[in-house]
Amino acid sequence: MATTESIQKAYINYVLTEGQQPKSVYVFAKKNKMPEDEFYRYFGSFDAIEQFIWADLANRTLTEIKTQEVWGQYSAREKALSFFYSFFELLKSSRSFAVYSVKKQPKGFTTPAIFTGLKTAFENFADEILKEGIESTELSDRKFLSKRYKDALWVQFGFVLHFWINDNSAGFEKTDEAIEKGVNVTFDLFQRSPIDNLFEYGKFLAQNSGLKETMGFGN
Structure with missing residues (x-):
């Protein structure tokens, strides 16, 4: 299950690797093997x-x-x-x-x-x-x-x-x-x-x- 901390770490890893934000929450969630609604449980954007x-x-x-x-x-x-x-x-x-x-x-x-x-x-x-x-x-x-x-x-x-x-x-x-x-x-x-x-x-x-x-x- 995702947590505030795990989402933060995954996001930081993504932007530092790709040099930009993910194209969408769907893409980010899929890459990190979590349901999209789980992301929104912690963050709105x-x-x-x-x-x-x-x-x-x-x-x-x-x-x-x-x-x-x-x-x-x-x-x-x-x-x-x-x-x-x-x-x-x-x-x-x-x-x-x-x-x-x-x-x-x-x-x-x-x-x-x-x-x-x-x-x-x-x-x-x-x-x-x-x-x-x-x-x-x-x-x-x-x-x-x-x-x-x-x-x-x-x-x-x-x-x-x-x-x-x-x-x-x-x-x-x-x-x-x-x-x-x-x-x-x-x-x-x-x-x-x-x-x-x-x-x-x-x-x-x-x-x-x-x-x-x-x-x-x-x-």
Whole structure:
């Protein structure tokens, strides 16, 4: 009897051997000696298999990093770095499939459907650590902008994924460097800066504009 795992393995083996998805579920099922309806018991389409694989990678990463003894002591920045490093370390074992899956996606600004589950898991994680960072004052709580922090992290994740796909360095050391620099720069932008002080000063002046009259600068 087929299982979620056996169908995944058979699908990965097929696309890596043939370089494309099967022509139909019927062809795939016949090749793997299973009734067609057994496939649909687990997945609605081939893209659904890929969506499951990517989401599973994210969830396995989260399970792994959150069980670390030091997890509770990490800052938001350290938790983000831990996710990035662990995810791409886990992805190494599925590199051939990842390269195939990413490269067949159409170019554009919208997130491909196969990354829907991955994005949901990532954004839930990002929301969690960013709220912790704001509450601890590690990160700056900016009106309107704070809600976009997770979007910036998702863009950074997408950049690193495509960087890793094209990384030919030994042990993917260049990707590790891209993670370190990219995540740190992103979190630097989330932290308090002189710009925040300038905005607060401008807000203070706007709210206390009457001071100029009392100080003799009204004319």
